[in-house]
Amino acid sequence: MQLKLTEILGRFNVMHNNQALTIKRLKELTASLESGNTRQPSPNVTIPTGCVKIRSFFGDKYLAVSSNYDSQRRQLGLQNNPEEWTLTRHVGNYYRITRRQGQEDLYAAMDDLARDSQRRRIFTWIPGFGEDQGKWEIEEAAGFPGTVHIRSGYFGEYLYAADFDNLVFTWIPKGTPGKDTQYLWQIEQC
Known part of the structure; x- marks a missing residue:
């Protein structure tokens, strides 16, 4: 007790x-x-590429690997110590987010690995990747200077910081994040 x-x-x-x-x-x-x-949202916003750190506006912590989920996946969470990522822009305005240590791509898991019916787990793929699940769209967050929304290019779901256990998911019911700070991220050059 x-x-x-x-x-x-x-x-x-x-x-x-x-x-x-x-x-x-x-x-x-x-x-x-x-x-x-x-400032007004601009289609010409510059998203840094190369070595970056990704910080949750809501939790004021950094996106980082939290633990091994199994032999092929690492689960993500928010931590005080920043993880370094490589942000690469691809054709079609998609980005690939790769963990610099181990070259593991960030991806949104399929339904069988979802946390529940509303939250999809986010992992890095240990063997490397290159599939559509690892495509991300990054756009300026209207009304929040210096912040962005990160959306899965495969599922169309926004990345958000949960209000418990420093976890990170995508929100399965979709919709726009509006002014909810859980969906706000800051991308900082290393």
Whole structure:
């Protein structure tokens, strides 16, 4: 019983800290919007390529490998220490996101590996890749300067930071992310 209470308290503290960070970031955004310091979305936005770090605006942590799922896949999550990725632009405005250590492509898993009916797991593929599941679309997030939305080119689902356990998924029901900060990402050059 004591272990469960400790675990519950730990999860509550993580959620509380994430909420406090989100409130702080929303206040910063509100101040920026009120001061008129915004730019309109542009089809000519420059997305950095080459060595990058990908940071969740919501969690204020970096996209990184969290654990081995099986012998061919590594599951992703959010961590304080940034993982380095190679972002490569391909024909058709698609990007490939590859983990620099091990040259493992980021991809959205098929339905049989989905977390549930609304969340699709995101992995890196240890043997390397090159399939359509590893194609990503990256677009500027309207109203949020310096942030982007990342969408699976294969499934059409947006990458988002879950509000629990520092996990990352795509949202299966689709739709547009709107102003939900869980879908906002910042791509930083290494």
